[in-house]
Amino acid sequence: MDIKVEQACPQCGAPIVIHETDRLLTCPYCEVKSFIRANGVFRYYLPPKQENKWDTPLLYVPYMRFKGSIFVVNEAGIGHKVMDTTQIGVNVPGLPPSLGIRPQTMPVRRLAPRISGRYLPLTIKASAVLEKAIRLTPLRLEQKETVRKPVTYDGDNVVYDYSTRVKTVEYSAHSRFLHRAFIGETVSFVYLPVARREDRLVDAVTGSTLLRQEHPAEGLQSATPFKSSWQEKFTATLCPRCGESLAGEGDCLIMTCTNCDTVWALGRDKLEPVNWQMVPGDRKTAMYLGFWRIAGGISALGIRSFADFVRRTNQAMVVRSCWEQMEMSFWVPAFKLRPRVFLRVGRNATIGQWRLAPGPGHVTDSMYPVTLPASEARQSVKVILAASTAARKNLFPFLPRARLEKTATQLVYLPFVDKGHDWYQPQSGITVSKAVLRFGRSL
Ligand SMILES: [Zn+2]
Numbered sequence: 001m002d003i004k005v006e007q008a009c010p011q012c013g014a015p016i017v018i019h020e021t022d023r024l025l026t027c028p029y030c031e032v033k034s035f036i037r038a039n040g041v042f043r044y045y046l047p048p049k050q051e052n053k054w055d056t057p058l059l060y061v062p063y064m065r066f067k068g069s070i071f072v073v074n075e076a077g078i079g080h081k082v083m084d085t086t087q088i089g090v091n092v093p094g095l096p097p098s099l100g101i102r103p104q105t106m107p108v109r110r111l112a113p114r115i116s117g118r119y120l121p122l123t124i125k126a127s128a129v130l131e132k133a134i135r136l137t138p139l140r141l142e143q144k145e146t147v148r149k150p151v152t153y154d155g156d157n158v159v160y161d162y163s164t165r166v167k168t169v170e171y172s173a174h175s176r177f178l179h180r181a182f183i184g185e186t187v188s189f190v191y192l193p194v195a196r197r198e199d200r201l202v203d204a205v206t207g208s209t210l211l212r213q214e215h216p217a218e219g220l221q222s223a224t225p226f227k228s229s230w231q232e233k234f235t236a237t238l239c240p241r242c243g244e245s246l247a248g249e250g251d252c253l254i255m256t257c258t259n260c261d262t263v264w265a266l267g268r269d270k271l272e273p274v275n276w277q278m279v280p281g282d283r284k285t286a287m288y289l290g291f292w293r294i295a296g297g298i299s300a301l302g303i304r305s306f307a308d309f310v311r312r313t314n315q316a317m318v319v320r321s322c323w324e325q326m327e328m329s330f331w332v333p334a335f336k337l338r339p340r341v342f343l344r345v346g347r348n349a350t351i352g353q354w355r356l357a358p359g360p361g362h363v364t365d366s367m368y369p370v371t372l373p374a375s376e377a378r379q380s381v382k383v384i385l386a387a388s389t390a391a392r393k394n395l396f397p398f399l400p401r402a403r404l405e406k407t408a409t410q411l412v413y414l415p416f417v418d419k420g421h422d423w424y425q426p427q428s429g430i431t432v433s434k435a436v437l438r439f440g441r442s443l
């Protein structure tokens with residue numbers, strides 16, 4: 001589920017409500033566009049009831065919010081799940097272990113220096129908070145099973161009809177694994193304001209008592225004031241090359257310049273040029289979807305060329321001699337999709353790459369927003385590899401040692417045709433349902 005954030009326009013100060021995943025802020029009042037950046041993670045708080053009513057400064061308790069897809073590969077297959085959780089980051093008994101759906105029921109606000117509160121530091125390691133969240137998340141795994149149905153019965157003999165179907169099973173995400181990856185995750189902090197009373201702590205949002213304790217100050221001493229590094233920063237959205245205004249939607253991570261045909265990614269503190277190409281469309285093309293093409297070899301698996309990949313993963317295709325010279329690349333969707341579809345689309349593009357011939361192109365306004373950054377795409381290479389293989393036993397046991405070497409990343413836009421409910425990519429046969437693509441915007 002998405003949380004909404006109350007955000008002041010950096011230009012005119014007008015209050016705007018944006019989505020948690022929005023990085024591009026377009027002010028409806030002054031129409032100024034800016035990119036929002038954080039030094040590390042974004043920090044939000046649940047607004048307290050009657051902010052000025054409390055006689056002492058409020059204490060803000062950190063909860064770590066994690067939203068993204070988790071993939072776990074083990075002998076049984078590839079399990080996956082969308083995780084969406086907010087877990088406590090301090091060891092203070094009596095406080096709620098999770099914020100549950102509270103951040104979704106009201107817009108949260110960004111921490112700001114003007115708030116007269118003090119902030120508890122994280123005392124549980126972020127990795128431990130994440131492991132706890134994983135334990136609480138059962139994974140979904142699609143397994144083929146054979147179904148036997150009796151068709152006729154003549155005397156002693158039963159005639160059965162056999163069919164296979166895919167069933168979804170759930171298992172613990174904490175079980176043994178060969179490979180695990182978090183893809184497309186948003187990590188942030190949501191602070192719960194609490195008020196200190198003589199012998200108890202009070203939830204400053206609801207007014208209810210959280211805990212009574214003999215020594216209420218215990219564990220709460222280490223609170224610090226606002227740190228200036230927490231302050232969000234803004235970047236102008238002008239093309240660094242030609243100075244024209246860049247185009248993009250709220251949740252996009254990549255902006256395009258139609259004036260000089262360049263593509264820009266929001267880097268740590270400035271816009272950085274993106275190496276990009278496109279497969280040319282024709283008059284039937286209704287939209288271009290971006291894929292991260294991540295080239296490189298995996299020596300632990302003997303994969304250097306596309307031909308090596310086809311052999312190693314036992315594809316039902318005859319290896320062409322030209323594939324021996326063809327560099328291997330993994331094609332990862334540059335947009336968020338629910339995990340099952342993400343695996344399918346990445347697999348189809350990776351196996352179908354020999355049909356795709358990208359080259360230089362022109363920026364058009366029918367390019368779908370890129371919502372998955374290149375860094376996340378690189379983390380999903382082993383998951384896409386696992387999803388692509390038709391011979392698990394040849395490949396899965398080697399995954400822990402597999403490393404992608406000499407990598408090069410490029411953004412490639414592929415043309416898609418409108419087929420009613422689906423988008424269809426003619427060269428590779430990839431289909432993405434429109435509903436699934438829309439749903440991906442909320443992940
Ligand atoms: Zn404004």
Ligand SMILES: [Zn+2]
Pocket residue numbers: 239240241242243244257258259260261262
């Ligand atoms: Zn430009």
